[in-house]
Each structure stands twice: as structure tokens, then as C-alpha cells.
Amino acid sequence: MRADARKNYSHILSVARDVVTEHGIDASMRDIARRADVGLATLLRHFPTREALFEALLCTNLDSLTQKADELETSNSPGEALVAWFREWVTFAQSYRGVVTLMAAAHTNPASALYVSCAAVHSASARLLVRAQSEGTARADMNGDDLFALMTALGWAIDQPSFAPRADRLFHIIAGAILINQSSNEDAAPAGS
Template sequence: MNDVTPWPAGLPVRADGRRTHEHLLAAARATFAEEGTDASLREVARRAGVSIATLYRHFPTREALLETLLRQGFDILRARAADLVASPDPGEALATWIRELAVASARYDGLPASVMAALRDPESTLHASCAGLRAAAGDLLAHAQRSGHIRADLDADQLLAAVNAMAWATRQASWTADAGDRFLSLLIEGLAARPVQPTAKSEEC
């Protein structure tokens, strides 16, 4: 996901406030990349050179910090899904988007779980961004299902859960470097619609 984040509405526009905000985001990116999304927020503040109270003034919760880090990347994924809906090959379009989503979801240890938890919690600051991603996934999935390329017994929640599970698996140290591609290929193959097999007629006695 893109590391450039827009300046949030409502926060101070003073130069020192901006610098502190950006230092906190840079520290969070580095800390989460090393330790995952459950990393200590005190460590984030320490790396940014500020107090934990200052961190909480900018980001009242861990989810608020994650939302700011992930917002632009999620916006890009939503726009990408909207573009891919117009593809002449809906099945391949969905597969392309799934791969891009999986790369984004595997960015930090713990991120897949954070996203799935936020989807289930409307009170989470991260919920709106994740729900927007689910809606984009639903539109792209429905388009592929209407074309007959993708099995009909699947919804957007199940799709996101499956992709996030694959993203989690790719972060595990025991797997080889190409394991993520293998997992995603298996997932995408499993989504394909299967031809209906004709029922064999019973032989007459």
C-alpha cells in the first residue's frame, strides 16, 4: 500500500503538529513491519521521539493509527475494483484483484486479523475503511458470478476471509518464499465455477 497519507481533517495544521504526525506514522510503519500490528504503542512513540500521551492525542486508539496507515491503500484497492468491473474477463479481473489484496493484507503480521475484527465491529475506527473494501469486493465478485466464471455459493465476507487467511499463511516463517503464490493459486482455482455434471439415468431392468 502507498505510504503517503493525506493530512486528516480536524487535526492541527501547525508545522510542528504535522511533523509530529508524520513522525508517528513513520515510526508505526517501521514498528509494525518488524513486530506486527500488536506491537507496543509505547515503542511507536519512543521511535517517533514523543510521549505516549502525544501519540494518543493524534491517534486515540490502535485502530485509529492503523486506519490512517491503511486508508490510502484501501482507497486504491476500491478504485482498482471499480476499474476491473469493466474488464471483458470478469474471472481474471477478480483473480487480479485478489492477488493485489493479498499483497496488501500481508504487509504486517497481524493485519489480516485486524481487518477481519474491524469488519465485525462497527465501533472500530477501522470499520468504515474495511467495510468499503468489502463493498468493492462484493461488486467485483457479483460481476464475476453473473458471468458464470465464479461459483455462486460465495459472498464478499467469505472471500475476504479466505484472502486474509492466505495472507496470514504467507507471513509464517516455515513457508518458502513462493508459498504465497501457491496458496493464492489454489484459492483462485477453488473459486472457479464447476460445470454441472449430468445426472446419470438409471438403467432399465
């Protein structure tokens, strides 16, 4: 990519990040182009679809998330690693309103621009789950698909304004359902949260 094209690409991504942070996944491609002071055709040349734009926006976050799973896998006990990574994922899911819906649709669609990134997240969570199951700290009757579905469900719930204030409590309830013998009193948020 030429230097001017790379600069344009970086500028569009920076503006897109701001617009998507403000408006979530429903941000208008026209609004992104307008605010980046480029034509819609220029935006579409770099990002031919909304998914391609989100893949570019999210790939750094998702790569970091997958790398974090690798670090936790070698540095923490299996149960702690699974819960810490799940917490990291929730933090990521809160970064862009609506991103979880995109990921849920993309994780089984190889034609999606987000498929590879979503598959990496799914694989990382499944690895951490299997490791915790091997140690006996996670339920044996669930698999990576179940865990990804629970993560997605929590991500969707905390994306809703009415549930967002309960994010920590919902996280602890789901983590308690995944782990065996987790002390619910130790980490649970107050009942009124």
C-alpha cells in the same frame, strides 16, 4: 490542524510505519513514541487507540485497493478482474504482519476505527465476485462473506512463517476454487513450492 501538529502527525505515522513493518501489529505504542521522539501522551493524542493508528496507517493502502477494484471492474473481464484484485489484496496483506487479524475482527464491528475501510474492501470484493458470477466464471454458491473469509484465511496463512513460502501456491489453489473452469495447470506453482 496547525502546521506543527500536522508535521508531528506525519512524522509519527512515518515512524509507526517503520516500527510496524519491523514488528507487525504487536508493535509497542511506547516504542513508536520513543522512536518518534515524542511522549506517549502526544502519540495517544493523535492516535487514542492502536486501531486508530492502524486505520491511519492503512487507509491509504485500503483506499488504493478499493480504487484498484473500481479500475479492474471496468478494464478487465470479470474473472480476470476478480483474480487480479485478489492478488492485489494478498500483496497488501503481506505488507504488515498481523493486519489480516485486525481486519477480520474489525469488518463486523462498527465501533472499530478500521470498520469503514474494511467494509469498503469487503464491498469491493463482493462486487467483483457478483460480476464474475454474472458472467459464469465464478462459483454461484458463494457470496461476498465467503470470499472475504477465504481472503482472510489466506492472509492469515501467509502471515505464518511456515506457510509464507507457499503464498503463490495457496493463492492459486483458492483462486481455482473460486473460479469455474480455471486451468489449474496454467497458473499453478510447482508442487514442491
